Amino acid sequence: METWIYIEYAAWGLSALFGLHMVVDWLKTDSTYSEDVLTSSREGELEAMTEDSHKG
Amino acid sequence: MAQTDITSAERDGMGPHGTKVGLLRVLGPAHVWALGVGIVLVGEYMGWNFAVGKGGAYAALMACWFAGILYSCVAMIDSEVTSTVAAAGGQYTQAKHIIGPLMAFNVGLYLVFAYTMLEAANAITAGYLVSVVATMTGYGGELDQRPFIILVIMFLAWLNYRGVLATLTFNLVITAIAFAAIIVLFISTSGIVGDGIMQHAALFEGHEKPYGWIGIVAAMHFGLWFYLGIEGTTQAAEEVRSPARALPFGTLAGIMTLLIAATLTWYICSGVLPWEFLGDGVNGSVAPLFDTARLSGSNALIWFLGIGTLFATLASANGCINDASRAWFALGRDKYLPAWFGAVHPQYRTPYRAIVFLVPIALIFALGAPLDQVITFSILSGLLGYTFMPLNILMFRKKWPMGTIKRGYEHPFHPIPAIVLLSLCGFTFFAVFLGYGTQLVAMIGFYIVVSLWFHFWRYRFVNRGAQFTMPWPKPQGY
Amino acid sequence: MAHYTPPAQSKLSQIIDVIVLVTLTLGALFVPLWLNLAGAAKTVATPVENPTWEALGQNAVQAAQYEALGYTPETAHDLILARFDYSFTTGALIVMIVVVIAYYALMLKFSDVEYREVISEKFGEKK
The missing domain is CATH 1.20.5 (Single alpha-helices involved in coiled-coils or other helix-helix interfaces)
Structure with a gap:
């Protein structure tokens, strides 16, 4: 049953591919967009919208 | 004070306060159900049976139901608070608004650790399953499980990285299959269709309470494993289309599904497997439902339950990556952790840095620590979190009594669920102490050290008033 | 503030x-x-020599299930007889209770200090 040896190699290879894809995309994203845009998410945005219109 | 209706349709997470890239609001109640049940259902396929080893089969059933009560309280309390505080981070954000920043920091860490450890446990189990399949198909050598453990974590992290909708739709499908497998096994072995193979009376004879009453207390430790993780539904709050409706619905439907699945699982397994074998999850029954299927003599059942077990571990690991990364992201966004983690991917709209960062952490746990240790750490972090919840709801109702803010769901019989939950947590602390007292103290020691670090160092980077983001009136008593 | x-x-x-x-x-x-x-390791307190299913306390049905799982009395010996030890000292129990309660007390205390600051900055000083 040599098949399982190939399956093991395939698992190693796929892991590396998924990992590599994430890292490459991550670095690409970080260098394409500014940090301000990337970390602009704020908690409770939708609550804040209603808060503004109902102040007081 | 305006009552905020967070259920209205035009909300998409893009507000006027500077969010250029936010998480995507795409999920419905079925995804919430899949997230909650998906994380937990693996507990029925492996791990719960340690409770049998701790006190015998009856003890496990009592633990199953007592833990069921504990989690029903958790689900009710959580549904109320989260239908009001709908933000990524779940219980972390709740704690921040209701108890205070240090508690919130601790809760955030409980979440990340409970889920990352559970993810590691799932990957270990998936690796083991592949090796069983290899042996069953006639592979003679010793299969290296590591590439499969790594592949599970890498693939699911990648899926999470690419977008939440695909991730949780995937979870919905595999969770439904894994749940169906339990139902099919029950129907085909219990005597409803054809001849049953259940022999409860004969198997229990002479082994009703192998450890006496203390065994029933001790079993409670792993009784939690039947349901651990259902509270994770709240992490999806910022990605659900109508959180105030979908979260309570998905969570409560989830706990009902699990109560059924847990009881059926106990019934099926304890009626077929002798308790000493069933109760030893390391040398005996690693995957009890699968072992039961093996004794049924049906090849179709063996394959179905084998696939069910694998799908359950994948669904759970997948949900854990989703939840842990949301909690880590929320901590970063508030600068409780370095702000760098609070980033959202402009295209996939996921907290991509949190997802990538937690991959090596999960790998260290999955490859470097034994399974029962990992499970115990996960349970302990969960337990600390459940102890926080009754405190949370008591203060929530005190600071904002009914009628002062709009609640999407109000849980009945307050404060009875909170008191029941607190007592059951105390009971479970004692159960953990019976087997893993040292880990318990080590774990709490860790949280104390980290808390001091947070209070005296890290908190200086946090905005004070701005972290209170809910449009609520001033809490009573301040 | x-x-x-x-x-x-x-x-x-x-x-x-x-x-x-x-x-x-x-x-x-x-x-x-x-x-x-x-x-939390299990140990066998009193091993049985030349075990049979009866000597291990298994009735006919239990023995049949073990055999279906591929065990013999010899291979199932440790699995069946190993038990946890639940004995503990009162001192250790007290230490645990104190640690748990002290932890939550510390948490609530510090959190409250920080929380008051948050509330007073968000809503202004208490009148």
Whole structure:
């Protein structure tokens, strides 16, 4: 049953591919967009919208 | 004070306060159900049976139901608070608004650790399953499980990285299959269709309470494993289309599904497997439902339950990556952790840095620590979190009594669920102490050290008033 | 209360914070393992020589299930007889109770101090 040896190699290879894809995309994203845009998410945005219109 | 209706349709997470890239609001109640049940259902396929080893089969059933009560309280309390505080981070954000920043920091860490450890446990189990399949198909050598453990974590992290909708739709499908497998096994072995193979009376004879009453207390430790993780539904709050409706619905439907699945699982397994074998999850029954299927003599059942077990571990690991990364992201966004983690991917709209960062952490746990240790750490972090919840709801109702803010769901019989939950947590602390007292103290020691670090160092980077983001009136008593 | 403006954190300091946190986490997980304090092992108190299913306390149905799973009385011996030890000292129990309660007390105390600051900055001073 040599098949399982190939399956093991395939698992190693796929892991590396998924990992590599994430890292490459991550670095690409970080260098394409500014940090301000990337970390602009704020908690409770939708609550804040209603808060503004109902102040007081 | 305006009552905020967070259920209205035009909300998409893009507000006027500077969010250029936010998480995507795409999920419905079925995804919430899949997230909650998906994380937990693996507990029925492996791990719960340690409770049998701790006190015998009856003890496990009592633990199953007592833990069921504990989690029903958790689900009710959580549904109320989260239908009001709908933000990524779940219980972390709740704690921040209701108890205070240090508690919130601790809760955030409980979440990340409970889920990352559970993810590691799932990957270990998936690796083991592949090796069983290899042996069953006639592979003679010793299969290296590591590439499969790594592949599970890498693939699911990648899926999470690419977008939440695909991730949780995937979870919905595999969770439904894994749940169906339990139902099919029950129907085909219990005597409803054809001849049953259940022999409860004969198997229990002479082994009703192998450890006496203390065994029933001790079993409670792993009784939690039947349901651990259902509270994770709240992490999806910022990605659900109508959180105030979908979260309570998905969570409560989830706990009902699990109560059924847990009881059926106990019934099926304890009626077929002798308790000493069933109760030893390391040398005996690693995957009890699968072992039961093996004794049924049906090849179709063996394959179905084998696939069910694998799908359950994948669904759970997948949900854990989703939840842990949301909690880590929320901590970063508030600068409780370095702000760098609070980033959202402009295209996939996921907290991509949190997802990538937690991959090596999960790998260290999955490859470097034994399974029962990992499970115990996960349970302990969960337990600390459940102890926080009754405190949370008591203060929530005190600071904002009914009628002062709009609640999407109000849980009945307050404060009875909170008191029941607190007592059951105390009971479970004692159960953990019976087997893993040292880990318990080590774990709490860790949280104390980290808390001091947070209070005296890290908190200086946090905005004070701005972290209170809910449009609520001033809490009573301040 | 005056508005609090947090200092900006440098990249290096952010990295150090992450390292500290990860080190503490790994420490909490692995130190009990290294010190061999990770308990809860099962032991066989009174081994049975030349075991039979009867001597192991198994009735006919239980024995049949073990055989279906591929066990013999010899291979099932340890699995069947091993038991946990639930004995504990009152002292250890008290230590645990104190640690748990002290932890939550510390948490609520510090949280409350920080929370009052948050509320007073968000809503203004109490009238």
